Amino acid sequence: MTTSLAAATLATLLGPKDFAGPAYREIADRIRLLAIDGRILDGSRLPSERELATAMGVSRTTTSRAYAELRDSGLLVSRQGSGSIVHLPMAVSNASSVIMTPDDADTIALTYSAPVGPPGLARAFEAAAEKLPGLLSTTGYLPDGLPVLREALAQHYTDGGLPTDPDQIIVTAGAMGAVSLLARTLLGPGQRVVVEGLSYPHAHESFVAAGGRLTPLPIDDRPWSPTALRASLDGSPHRAAYLVPDFHNPTGAVMSDAERGAWAYEMRRHDVVPVVDESLREMNLDGVELPPVFATYSPRALLIGSSSKSFWGGLRVGWIRAPKAAIMPIIQARMMDDIGSSAFDQLVFAELLSEGGQTAAAGRARLRAARDHLLAELARELPDIKAPCPPGGLNLWVTLPDRMSSRLTTAASGHGLLLTPGPRFFSHAGTAGERHLRLPFTQSHETLTEAVRRLRLAYDDVVANTGHDARRQRTDVLELIA
Numbered sequence: 352m353t354t355s356l357a358a359a360t361l362a363t364l365l366g367p368k369d370f371a372g373p374a375y376r377e378i379a380d381r382i383r384l385l386a387i388d389g390r391i392l393d394g395s396r397l398p399s400e401r402e403l404a405t406a407m408g409v410s411r412t413t414t415s416r417a418y419a420e421l422r423d424s425g426l427l428v429s430r431q432g433s434g435s436i437v438h439l440p441m442a443v444s445n446a447s448s449v450i451m452t453p454d455d456a457d458t459i460a461l462t463y464s465a466p467v468g469p470p471g472l473a474r475a476f477e478a479a480a481e482k483l484p485g486l487l488s489t490t491g492y493l494p495d496g497l498p499v500l501r502e503a504l505a506q507h508y509t510d511g512g513l514p515t516d517p518d519q520i521i522v523t524a525g526a527m528g529a530v531s532l533l534a535r536t537l538l539g540p541g542q543r544v545v546v547e548g549l550s551y552p553h554a555h556e557s558f559v560a561a562g563g564r565l566t567p568l569p570i571d572d573r574p575w576s577p578t579a580l581r582a583s584l585d586g587s588p589h590r591a592a593y594l595v596p597d598f599h600n601p602t603g604a605v606m607s608d609a610e611r612g613a614w615a616y617e618m619r620r621h622d623v624v625p626v627v628d629e630s631l632r633e634m635n636l637d638g639v640e641l642p643p644v645f646a647t648y649s650p651r652a653l654l655i656g657s658s659s660k661s662f663w664g665g666l667r668v669g670w671i672r673a674p675k676a677a678i679m680p681i682i683q684a685r686m687m688d689d690i691g692s693s694a695f696d697q698l699v700f701a702e703l704l705s706e707g708g709q710t711a712a713a714g715r716a717r718l719r720a721a722r723d724h725l726l727a728e729l730a731r732e733l734p735d736i737k738a739p740c741p742p743g744g745l746n747l748w749v750t751l752p753d754r755m756s757s758r759l760t761t762a763a764s765g766h767g768l769l770l771t772p773g774p775r776f777f778s779h780a781g782t783a784g785e786r787h788l789r790l791p792f793t794q795s796h797e798t799l800t801e802a803v804r805r806l807r808l809a810y811d812d813v814v815a816n817t818g819h820d821a822r823r824q825r826t827d828v829l830e831l832i833a
């Protein structure tokens with residue numbers, strides 16, 4: 352399906368004309384980045400060169416040269432009568448740099464914040480394998496999840512102060528499986544969902560894919576202004592709200608007790624279902640005291656958890672904790688989708704939960720050391736970048752001295768470093784986020800040291816505006832997404 356991008360929309364996405372180099376090249380680079388990020392979808396029709404020139408207030412020669420650059424690099428296909436169509440070499444409609452990984456050993460990707468499997472993981476697989484005969488004597492279809500795992504998860508909530516029955520738990524394919532299942536269960540076409548103005552973008556995309564309309568809150572110091580929430584909910588009816596209150600991705604912030612209370616109050620008053628993604632809650636690197644889980648404030652809340660961050664994303668095991676009355680509609684919605692998630696992986700996760708927490712603690716210790724190492728490297732090499740220490744989560748959310756996140760991302764790719772530009776995490780179109788960068792600390796100290804060295808080179812390129820071999824950068828980006 353071809354989507355046409357209006358000139359005004361593209362001009363907004365491209366941001367202000369604070370070009371560091373030749374305007375045509377900057378425009379081409381920004382369009383390329385938007386396409387790689389999934390902010391412009393594969394197959395989209397761009398506005399004509401003339402329309403874009405008018406919308407941006409630049410000359411027609413500038414936009415013609417920008418489109419010519421994109422055509423030369425294979426990212427744009429122009430056909431008589433059908434306009435200029437974005438063509439991503441990977442031929443997928445949403446290549447996102449949040450998960451983009453390099454296909455050569457020399458390139459470093461700081462695009463995903465996910466840990467490698469901790470040492471104790473293999474042991475859990477072996478222990479699960481010993482229990483396999485019991486599993487094989489069942490059909491293995493588990494629409495609500497493996498009983499032993501549901502019991503362990505319910506106990507975990509109960510121990511934490513939220514009494515929970517195993518039949519309030521539905522095991523899903525990761526937290527994302529939970530988000531998309533809830534989006535499909537809750538939303539009718541065009542129903543509105545309040546979201547934080549900056550967040551984990553794939554979750555927002557899931558609500559849109561299910562037919563929802565997002566209401567992103569304005570960006571404040573923190574992602575959860577109760578005043579902004581009230582204004583949005585007073586303005587129009589909303590079906591649900593999606594929030595990440597614990598070690599929020601990407602900022603690392605924790606929603607306070609007062610904010611939780613205020614949100615719960617507003618959502619109750621406006622009959623809005625809270626969909627609360629607590630998948631980062633266990634990533635408490637400094638052992639800070641967290642307010643209780645969200646259902647303590649709002650019994651209606653649908654809580655989402657995951658094994659991906661404490662253990663390993665490859666397990667693909669997440670879950671939903673819901674009030675009893677909400678369980679059946681969710682399971683029914685699931686029956687027309689994946690029916691259940693992998694029985695063996697659930698068994699492995701149950702083993703990990705039963706071992707007393709040492710594997711998860713080892714993973715947190717490793718991440719804490721990596722976080723501190725990355726902070727020290729940044730302070731030494733790039734003191735202009737403000738990098739606050741997050742008490743948990745898997746990444747730094749840094750502030751750049753200028754609006755340069757996309758330019759830095761492009762320059763970094765020329766030095767073999769893949770980044771996700773700040774605007775990717777913002778729901779508002781435009782260049783919000785150009786002062787920010789998410790830097791995951793999930794890799795080895797050695798890799799992080801080298802990543803910061805490359806970031807420094809890219810930063811110097813941008814600051815000095817040396818026009819670092821732009822053609823090479825373009826080729827690299829295209830090779831990486833191919």
Ligand SMILES: Cc1ncc(COP(=O)(O)O)c(C=O)c1O
Pocket residue numbers: 464524525526527528551554595600628630631656657658659664668669
């Ligand atoms: C807030 C949030 N939700 C969901 C996910 C996806 O998690 P999973 O691997 O469990 O699907 C992530 C991954 O980074 C995340 O940060």
